[in-house]
Amino acid sequence: MDSRYDIAIVGSGPAGLSAAVNARVRNKNIILFGNAEFSEKLIKAPKIKNYLGLPDITGLQLKDKFENHIKSMNINITLERINEIYAMGEYFGLMVNQKMYEAKAIVLATGIEYTKPLRGEEELLGKGVGYCATCDAPLYKGKVVTIIGYNKEAEREANYVNELVKKVYYIPMYRDKPNLDDNIEIVEDKVLEIYGKERVEKVILENKQIDTDGVFVLKDSISPAQLVPGIAMESNHVKVDANMNTNIPGCFAAGDCVGRPYQYMKAVGQGQTAALNAVSYLDKQ
Amino acid sequence: MVEEIKDANFSNSIKDSDTPVVVDFWASWCGPCKMLSPVIEEVSDELQGKAKFFKLNVDENPVTAAQFKIASIPTVMVFKDGSMVDKFVGFRPKDTIKDVLGKHI
Numbered sequence: 001m002d003s004r005y006d007i008a009i010v011g012s013g014p015a016g017l018s019a020a021v022n023a024r025v026r027n028k029n030i031i032l033f034g035n036a037e038f039s040e041k042l043i044k045a046p047k048i049k050n051y052l053g054l055p056d057i058t059g060l061q062l063k064d065k066f067e068n069h070i071k072s073m074n075i076n077i078t079l080e081r082i083n084e085i086y087a088m089g090e091y092f093g094l095m096v097n098q099k100m101y102e103a104k105a106i107v108l109a110t111g112i113e114y115t116k117p118l119r120g121e122e123e124l125l126g127k128g129v130g131y132c133a134t135c136d137a138p139l140y141k142g143k144v145v146t147i148i149g150y151n152k153e154a155e156r157e158a159n160y161v162n163e164l165v166k167k168v169y170y171i172p173m174y175r176d177k178p179n180l181d182d183n184i185e186i187v188e189d190k191v192l193e194i195y196g197k198e199r200v201e202k203v204i205l206e207n208k209q210i211d212t213d214g215v216f217v218l219k220d221s222i223s224p225a226q227l228v229p230g231i232a233m234e235s236n237h238v239k240v241d242a243n244m245n246t247n248i249p250g251c252f253a254a255g256d257c258v259g260r261p262y263q264y265m266k267a268v269g270q271g272q273t274a275a276l277n278a279v280s281y282l283d284k285q
Numbered sequence: 286m287v288e289e290i291k292d293a294n295f296s297n298s299i300k301d302s303d304t305p306v307v308v309d310f311w312a313s314w315c316g317p318c319k320m321l322s323p324v325i326e327e328v329s330d331e332l333q334g335k336a337k338f339f340k341l342n343v344d345e346n347p348v349t350a351a352q353f354k355i356a357s358i359p360t361v362m363v364f365k366d367g368s369m370v371d372k373f374v375g376f377r378p379k380d381t382i383k384d385v386l387g388k389h390i
């Protein structure tokens with residue numbers, strides 16, 4: 001088991017980086033989860049005109065400035081994707097595949113998820129629809145499972161599930177050819193709906209229907225409500241107060257994930273507020 | 286305290302209770318179940334006398350798991366007078382669990 005960090009920051013966009021910098025200034029032992037490009041949205045921005053002090057900067061240039069800043073403070077990004085965060089009371093458990101990190105406080109800075117849920121997905125969650133194939137696959141022994149994969153990572157899970165169940169259908173939501181075990185049936189078609197009355201019965205596609213007992217939807221990023229079970233949401237944003245507190249003590253949130261406007265400076269300011277309040281939360285412990 | 290319950294004694298334990306009964310459906314290979322079980326244990330201590338707490342291993346007790354159509358674990362169900370009145374699927378923090386149970390106690 002890894003040692004327990006003071007603050008775990010989930011997300012490497014402007015809000016997360018700002019939280020990391022401010023927590024580090026206060027000498028906290030932090031871990032920052034994210035990806036090497038920091039933020040897809042940032043590097044794609046052609047021109048940014050409203051970041052104070054840096055007029056007409058491009059997203060890539062701003063990313064370089066952010067990178068220099070965190071490097072100068074010896075902050076590294078841990079390139080792992082958090083699957084689920086458990087509020088254990090005294091600490092938080094952050095699950096990465098089969099590994100667990102522990103932190104006393106959390107700053108969520110996950111951005112906003114644009115992938116809309118599929119029709120039927122939310123209604124049938126827990127009634128055959130799941131997001132963690134490795135967790136629930138053994139419940140489908142001798143049954144038919146359909147995997148809707150949004151990324152290459154989902155292929156590994158599909159191969160694992162294939163060892164446990166009777167039959168696996170794989171629906172890729174991306175262009176690359178999936179690399180899967182031979183007896184997995186690849187279905188290249190557009191998903192219209194996950195259908196079922198009491199529980200999942202079939203997946204309805206544009207050109208065919210698949211009878212299935214379970215559906216796993218494996219996305220790039222999941223909504224905060226699934227990431228942190230028990231967290232209070234307001235429509236599709238994390239509910240926070242002016243101190244960036246969520247409803248869970250010790251769990252803070254900042255940036256696009258807490259609401260509009262979706263802007264760099266707002267994200268950075270909220271990241272700072274969240275980090276400073278996480279620091280005072282720790283000092284009171 | 287959370288007691289182990291099995292297919293054989295399930296229906297009797299659910300029925301013969303003056304207080305609501307909480308059942309945690311789990312399995313040893315399930316990561317979120319491992320995280321939830323100490324939290325449920327804490328809740329059971331705090332609600333001692335107000336509700337009874339059981340856990341059921343879905344691998345060893347397939348009859349009950351099938352009867353309640355468990356499709357995802359952890360699943361926690363609340364029973365009153367022998368019938369299911371509430372449930373949640375997946376990990377929850379202590380306060381959220383107490384809010385759910387509070388409605389039935």
